Amino acid sequence: MSEPRVLVVFFSRTGTTRMLASTLARMLSADLEEICDCTERRGALGYLRCLMDSWRRRPAGIVPAALDTAQYDLVVVGTPVWGGSVSAPIRAYLLENRSKFRHVAFFCSFGGLGSQAAFDEMRELAGRAPVAQCAVRAAEVQRGVVAASLALFVSILKRHLTHYAALEWTC
Template sequence: MDPCLIVYYSRSGVTATVARAIAEVCGAELEALRAVQPITGVPGYLRAAWQALSGQPAPIAPLRHSADAYPLLLLGTPVWAGHMSSPIRQYILQQRPYFRDVALFCTMGGSGGASVMQAMAGLCQREPLATLCLREQDVRAGRHVDAVRDFAASLALRRLQRGGADGQAAGQQAPLQTPASSAPGGSAVSGSAP
């Protein structure tokens, strides 16, 4: 697979676990986002919930990797009150002019993953090559491994079908459809048909 970068925010470590698993399967580099204001304790949790609900981005620490150096970005977030995390929102707003292909993943306590994937795709102004939604309980129990492999396989297939980074000019994409299919462990993996 072409060089890719996984950019994610993880407050509790669940999304980080998924990001590392995807990186292992895809051979990707990792960029863990850090909020400038730590999201800890009750005040941090309430601020984060308000930012997520109101669609406010949260300032993030300087980045180690440049988005424009990667033909494929995989963006990951926890679901907060049915919304993407405010640090990933900030990253997308800050870096989206440099996005080429994207894939998206999220972790959630219960539900809301599909709407978060849709909101992230809209904010990225890109149709994702693949999406993955996992429940926190499945990740903590180690039941996410098969879904991660399916996600990586779907992503590799889509990149191959599209000719990888060389098949499209930077920033251009063919229109995609994204039918979702169920994956083991209560997760959902979707890819796009050619």
């Protein structure tokens, strides 16, 4: 029986979602992939571009992912919340990969508003329901309590992976 393969994929503009993603990858012994987009998003103009993309529900142009989504049993996708919405680079990633997912889970970092709306969109874009989802406030990440915020999420994912591996072995 081979170990289930897990991939953590994320986009981060200012490092908060990156911190969550790298902690998650460590906790799940997963591969890690950062999505890079082709739009300048630094500064005030960059902030406005993010908002415009989210209001228009516009996917970003992204650099092709290095790791093949289809090779993973579980893909855990993370985004910052932008204007009560999923970020444009993760919108593009989900659209481009929706036919390749076996199981998905979602996480986001946010200021305090709109995480459920972002998760609802991610579910729609991925074309499947997540095994679990987890929203972490940026303030918690800055306080350095990331592992505690992710503990329940990780335990649900590990339980799912154990169950999934047992089913694969039986079939």
